[in-house]
Structures are given as structure tokens and as C-alpha cells.
Amino acid sequence: MADKTQKVFILIAEDDADDRFLIQTVFNEKGYEEKIEFVENGIELLKFLDLRYKEKNEGVIYPAFILLDLNMPKKDGREVLREIKQHAVFKKIPVIVFTTTKNENEIRKCYELGANTYVVKPVSFEALIKVIDDIRSYWMNTACIPSI
């Protein structure tokens, strides 16, 4: 799954094929330079990161940020978020929770677990383009994060 030759990339954990299709469509539409990698559940996401961590090469590239859905099979977004933010290396990767849930408790819990941003999935394609563009722009161009 991981392509070691690629440079900057964005990791998207999304179990829903429609949402993966829509996000891919936005990236195609906007023609961003960065590639996107998809994983379909929490276990796949952790495996993806672990594989890179175990190589221990200096040139190993981690995702610029992770777009994380909360409700996924096998291991859901909350568990994954906790494990990432407790990991010595992975915790530096910005995690943007990208979900349909607007529940106040859920939002509070995600921030407590260490989420960098919580974004509710938009209900129109135009809004989806804008949201993904804003997220990408902020985490790729504006925010400064320590190198891994």
C-alpha cells in the first residue's frame, strides 16, 4: 500500500467507498500535488504507520496529516486516535477527525484524545471541496509541526 518513493502525502482512513470516491474526486478536481493514501479501518491505519516506523530509515516519510473517520469496522477512529496520540512518533502527525457526528460529547471526547481538528462532513459537494481545500491549505501551508 505505502509507496516509499512518494514524497508528501495525505492518509485518509475511511471505510465508506462513496466517501473515498468523493474525496478522490475533490483531489482530482483540484489537481493537488500531494498523493492520497486510503485505508479502510483502524487496524489498516495502524499497520500502515507501523510498517514505516519499523523500517527506521531516515528517509521514511509519514503522512502530512491523517483524515480520520470515527465510525469504522474492526477498530474505530476513537481507538486509533488514542493509540496514535500515545505513540512517541505518531503523536506528531496531525489528525483531523472527519465524521458525520455532531454530538457535543463526541467532539469533546475526540479533543481529549488528542484530535487536532474536528470537522463534520459537509452535505454538499461544493462544501466538501471547500472543507478539504481549507484543511489541506492549513495543514500543508500554514501550520508548523515538528519534524518526525
Add this chain to the structure above:
Amino acid sequence: MGKISYIKPNFVYLNAIFGITLLILIILSVTFFKRAENISTSSEMVDHTYKVINICNEIKNNLNETESSTRGFLLTADSVLHNSYIHSVSNIKPLLDSIRKLTEDNSGQQKNISRLQGWTTLRLNYLQQVIDLRHGDSLLIKKKVLQGKNAMDSCSVIFGDIKKEEYRLLDIRDRERQNYMYAAPRYFSLVFIFSFIIFIISFLVISSELKRKIEYQKELERKLMELHRLNSDLQEFSFIASHNLQEPLRKIRVFSNLLITKHIKHLDSETSQVIKRIDASAAKMHGLMNDFIDFINIHNTDEPISLVDIKNIIEEAAASFKNDINAQPFSVVTGDLLKIRGYPNQLTVLFKCLLDNAIKFSKKDIAAEIKISGEKIPLKDMPQIDANILKSPYYRITVADNGIGFDNIFSGKIFKLFQQLDNEDTGDIAKGAGLAIAEHIMINHHGFVTAEGKTDEGAIFYLYFPIEE
């Protein structure tokens, strides 16, 4: 879920039984005490009679002793006998005083004792004269002895009268005492039997009340378990509604929107109209679903209760509309308001719903004016509240607007979820959950909300919060 019937404890009935029982027991106890006192009094009176008779005998004995001592002294001139005479004489006066005191409640006996005292004095005088004349004229001595004898005979007659009267009284008092003594065990048995019956009745009544209470408690526990189960179902349903049902709907909207934004130029007019209608319907459904989720989430709160400054809450709620560029112009005038114990976030939602309602249903081209005031309402002015169950007064917050109002016949209906009033002006915007949410927030605060309206003149919402004094 079935209705839990409120079983009001029958305190009036219990209090009445307790009061009557206490009264009867007091009457019986007082009567019993009086009876015991009568027994004691009659016994004392019998003793008293015997005492009078004994003293009477003692006086007589002392008189006899004076006579025999005088005779002995006259024959032997022995000073021992004279001393005995003097001793007996000195005994008589205190005995007479004593018997007078004992019979002071009996006028007949007092007369007898006065007579006795007179004759006794006379008798002693004659004896003293005989002693004084012992070496003198024998004829004079004889005369004095005879006069003394007559006085002694009179004394004996009076002693007989006193004793006769005392024996008469003794007979009456002894009978009285026996009557009381015979009646006492019967009376005691009566008090005991009555107390026992009262005890049994009280036990049965309390036991029956306790059984009723236990049954009610069991019923309540059963309902509580049912409520927990339903609440758990509701939470599950809330999750399904907020995720599983929202997801496909969101996708319908995103994909229809994708078609409209990306491919509209490739679609003919009819197809694009159909897609736009699908998008509009999905948007409407999405709005209803969001309202529905907000409505359900009102019950799923773990927010702690605290003392809330309602003025701040109103300002916060109003600010959320002022930041919304799509919101219509409005103004809020707030009077002095009490702080209320409640859930701050829920109260913010409550005022957001009411402000949203006032702004949404304002008149065309006229900015909404919302006036909010508060006052304490005594329970007597609230006919829908049973003052026997709730003792605390209510604090009423009035939220009045100058909007399009509504006909008062809909005042109950407007708090129903997704209800639309028969008002042509409001259209689809009236189908919301805002007022249903407001009503449920008031229920969460153990209060309630009512509404009054007049078409084209505005609406007034009354929020009633219970307050502790």
C-alpha cells in the same frame, strides 16, 4: 409505558384513628387514675375513722386512769399515784385537740367534742377538788365525788355518741372502699382489652399501608427499569438516527449536488429540475433529521446542574444570531431576572429556540422585538398546580415578540414535534423541533412552558421554573 398512578398516603384517615385512639386512652387512663385515687382515699378515710375511735378510747382510758389514780392517792397518799394522775390529765388535752382536728369536716362530731371537752374539764375539776379536800370535810368530798361521777357519766354518753357516728361513717366508707376495690380489676381489664384492640387495629392499618407502599415501590422500580431500558433504546436509536440514517441522506445530497455543480451543462432541463428537486427534498429531510437528533440529544445530557445567570444565557443566545449573516434584524430587551438552578447549555438552547422562533416568525419588513421579563408567581395563582403536592412557588420568565403571532387555538399544538399550524404565511419553516425542544428542556428543569398568541399581534411564551425559598 403504563401510567404510574400516584398513591397518596391516607394521612387524614390514619391521623383520625390515632387521634380518637389517643383520646379514648386518655379518658380511660384518667378514669382509671381517679378510681385508684378513690380506692386510696376511701382506705385513708377508713383509717381516719379508726384513728378517731382510737383517740376517743384513749381519752376515755385517760379519764378512767385519772379517777383510779385519784382513788389510790386518796387511800395511800402515794406520790407515784398522784404523778400518774397528773400524767393522765396532761395527756387528755392534746388528745382532745387531735380528735377536734381530725373531725373538723364533721360539724356533728365537732359539737360532740365541744360537749366532751366541757364535761371532761368539769370531771377533772371535780377530781382536783377531791384531791385538794382530801384532809377536809368528808361530806364535801362525797358531794364532789358524786358530781364527778355525774360528769363522767355524761362523758361516757358523749363517747358513745362519737363512736356511734364514727362506726356509721366506717360502715359507709368501708363499703365504698370495697366497691372501688372490686371494680378496679374489671376496669383494669377493660383498659387492657381496649388498648390491645387498638394495638391490633393500629398494627393492621400500618401493615396495610406498608404493604401498599411496598407494592407501589415495586411498581415504581419496575417502571424505572422499563424507563432505563427505553432510555437505552432511545440512545441506540439516537445513534442510529445520527449516523446510520444521516449517512445515506448526506450522500444523496452530496451526489445530487455533485451532479448539479459538475455535470449540469451535460443535462437537459427536465433532468436538472428533477435532480434539483431530489436535492431540495434531501435537504429538507436532512433538516428534519437534524432537528430530530437535537430533540433526542436534549435527554442525553451529563451536564451538571448549577446556578445560572439567565441574562448571560440570553445574551449568549442572541449573540449566536447576530453572528449569523443570514439572520433577520432583531432586538432583545431583557429586564431584571433571577438566577436559576439549571443546566447552562440546555438553557442556552432553550433561549436560542425561543429567539429563533421570534425571528423566524417576525412580520415582513419589521424587525423582531423580543421583550424578556421575570416575576415570582405564588402557587395560589397557578390553578394547574396542586399546592398539596408542590410547595415551592414558581419563577415565570415571559418572552414576548411582535411577530405574526398565532391563533390561541394552536397554543397546545405548537409544542409538538414537527407540527405545522394552519398558517399560510409560515409554510415549511413552521415544521421544526425548536418549541418541542424548549418544552422538553423545561421538563428537564421540573418546570413547564405555555404560550399565548394573537394573529398579527405577536406571541408570548411563559417559562415556569420552580424555585426554592
